[in-house]
Amino acid sequence: MTATMQDFLPDSAFLLDQPAEDWKAAIRLAGKGLEDSGFTTAAYTDEMISTVEKMGPYIVISPGLALAHSRPSEAVLHTGLSWVRLSTPVEFGNKANDPVSLVIGLAGRNEEEHLQVMSAIAKALSNPASKNSLNDARTPDEIRAILNG
Template structure:
């Protein structure tokens, strides 16, 4: 069901960024440009990273930036970025990051539901491996479906 969130305009391949903040802003701006969130939510994701550190690097090479559900989320949503060059987030165990799923939940229930759906995908090693090489939207849809 992730494909209902990850529409074409919310998926980018071979993105370029050099810092965690740039990565988070890039992923957040995809949601912002589609009207899914407000600018304040992008800022909150970056602030969460600064306050809480690399906890968003949830598995080897995978980050899931997000902030608390808030009034700055217009619609629950997810964006995906595959980085051309991996970025270090200061995660001793899981750096560097190559795959990014940014989440925006309107409330705790929707936030946790999206995390659960992503967890189902990301606990499949074969699918995770394919995500590191995917370079077009049609193949991406096949992986996440």
């Protein structure tokens, strides 16, 4: 695949310093970024919320970070990401990693693309210096530059 981070994470997928009253509102923001970028339909946002309701807050993968996603479905039009930085962190119910201030929305058209994008995000976020820089980044271009390493 020759797609770039810009393809998977266009400017329209960013919602920076947004308020959310709870975890559902935070996931709805991630869904809005995916939908505004043409990656998903509104139904995918409901699928992401439903996944957490059924499976619990396993999407909170590290302190302060949730990777909102659901299985590939008809609601996914293209593989892509959204990036939501919350103005005030919210609780997802994950004692080890709450509260969450960064919600990354992930939509995969199929298992292969889903895993490729997840692995790129995991690699970028495994570096503590990168993770701290992401909190301070002010623009989509700055965030993409950090993710591209």
